[in-house]
Amino acid sequence: MLRPRIIPCLLIQDGGLVKTVRFKDPKYVGDPINAVKIFNEKEADELIVLDIDASVSGAEPNxxxxxxxAAECRMPLCYGGGIRTAEQAKTIISLGVEKVAISAAALEDPKLITRIADEIGRQSVVVVLDYRPRLLSKTCDVWTHNGTRNTKRNVLDVALEMQQLGAGEIVINSIDHDGRMKGYDVGLASKLRKTINIPMTVLGGAGALEHMRDVVAECGVVGVAAGSYFVFKGPYRAVLISYPSDQQKDEVVYSALQSN
Structure with a gap:
């Protein structure tokens, strides 16, 4: 039986692990390698690591x-940041990474997705779409460069286009929900699930396992990713890396499938 994937998402800035709120005010939370080691011990389903400097600065992937x-990670690893060519993606896969994540470069050159998929296989191509609602409208626009540039394109339209071009997975990330730990944008997630037929992952807003359950209950077998929920503890946001046990996942998240 297929099950939802519960995925920590780590942001790297200046070589350190950080967490943002609405894509602003990054707080340093530790060393990425140490975090990977802890998630190994806790047997996380998968790991997403995003270098949030690379796309903005134009830097080559590190x-x-x-x-x-990749050498430390004992779970499937998705890496994003600074990838602009199929050759870069192929190099990253050769280092032991399972999937590469593309964001701004895919919006600037959509056919890049096809070239990368042809090179490494579509199952290894992930497109990350950061979005927020358009003012006085129900439409949600895709934003790039850490939420500073509005493409003025509907996130659902872009997701469908990326699927058609060869993406193997879509990650949607709500800018307005980022770091607030008050729940996901379940409404948009539900619309996306009805729009595409490839794997999808929802990111932005998790503050409890029940929030993940809400997404799974509405969308079925999807990925539910989080940053703050896995690295902070308590109202004062003390740094403490955590991950749910198998029993917790069974009782809260996986049980949501029964409601579908």
């Missing part, structure tokens, strides 16, 4: 860091 992360 292959040395990627190789180190």
């Amino acid at each position: 292959y040395k860091r990627i190789a180190h992360l």
Whole structure:
């Protein structure tokens, strides 16, 4: 039986692990390699690591860091940040990474997705779409470059286009929900599930396992990813890396499938 994937999402800035709120005010929370080791021990389903500097600065992917992360990681690893060519994606996969994540580059050159899929296989191509509602409208626009540039394109339209071009998975990330730990944008997630037929992952807003359950109850077998929920503890956001036990996942998240 297929089950939802519960996925920690780690953000890297200046070589350190950080967490943002609405894509602003990054707070340093530790060393990425140490976090990977802890998630190994806790047997996380999968791990997403995003270098949030690379796309904005135009930097080449840090292959040395990627190789180190891949060598430590004992779960499927998705890496994003600075990938602009199929050759870069192929190099990253050769380092032991299972999937590469593309965001701004895919919006600037959509056919890049096809070229990468042809090179490494579509199952390894993930498109990350950061979005927020358009003012005075029910439409949600895709934003790039850490939420600073509005493409003025509907996130659902873009997701469908990326699927048609060869993406193997779509990650939607709500900018307005990021870091607030008050729940996901379940409404948009539900619309996306009805729009595409490839795997999808929902990111932005998790503050409890029940929030993940809400997404699974509405969308079925999907990925539910989180940052703050896995690295902070309590109202004062003390840094403490955590991950649910198998029993917790069974009782809260996986049980949501029964409601579908």
